[in-house]
Amino acid sequence: MNFDLTEERQMLQDTLRRFLRDRYTSDLRNEIVAGDTGFSPEIWAELGDLGVIGALFTEADGGFGGAGFDIAVVFEEVGRAGMVDPFLDTAVLGGGLLSALGANDQRALIDEVIGGGLHLALAHGEPASRYDLTHVETRLKTDGDAVILSGRKSVVVNAEAADHLVVSARESGAADDAEGISLILVPRDTAGVTLHGSPLISGGRAAEVTLDDVRLPATQRLGAPGVAWPALDAVFARAHVAIAAETLGAMETATSLTREYLGQRRQFGRPIGSFQALQHRMADLLIELEQARSAVIGAAGHLDGPQGALHIAAARNLVARAGRMVAEEAIQMHGGIAMTQEYALGHIAKRIVMAEHRLGDADWHMERFIALSAA
Incomplete structure (x- = not known):
């Protein structure tokens, strides 16, 4: 089996890697992390001009990719550079749901997303939902030709x-039912929407969102009433591939930084990388990295297949465990320098560790894998 990238994906990877290496410096990232927007508008617009965002959408949506390997290529480079910009939230989650459920006028927003001129955020997680993606307590009721939203959403990135x-909301059924969930497109400045923002440990920003009798035209609903779960499930599958690939890219950077450091740091008159104990630990990192790469390839290749969910659960579990090991070992082998804000590894390690907790941690995905295997 040939795992080489197609010519088009290789060009995409080369273009994005070169752009991020030249433009997305550690100084810029630290500036973004310290800012109050969570991303660089200039970088985002340039990525739109380069067509990188379009690689995450199908030709039917005005993009030129959208397959599992397109997602993996983009997010591996995002992870390699330690980007904090909201690729996942705007393009994969928000844009994916607009593509799946949006009416014609709503789908037109995808063109703005692809061009880098529009940002989206998925408000789905709630204070009591934990990793149960079907748990929705936010309520939606119809009043004539309007809909009214009430509830709270937690850690809404971007x-x-x-x-x-x-915004996901329940029109019928119990809080943990997959049936009865609807999606509403809510302009951020709508009356009754309150945001309480804060920085994330791994960079970027998120907010607690309160919806207090938010009234909108019923035309803001995405799709038919109460049937949004299949679209959410499909978009979450794409997000899982993206998170796994981003973690893989960050692991590559952590491993590369560690290898360079072991060759430069000298003790007892020679590089510490010549010591056998550290060579063994470095070999373990490389093994974990290749296992993670295989898992990401498997998940990307099976994304739209009949056993896609099984491969994705396996990949998320393996990548989370391998990523945690790589982050811990890289920091230990670097010593104190790894904990400084100025050195790239500190940020990369945070990205690796916190990525595990997006849409389910390693244990959650293991339980999901077991359940899917037994079905």
């Missing part, structure tokens, strides 16, 4: 910078 929030 909410403060988003032009629109894609």
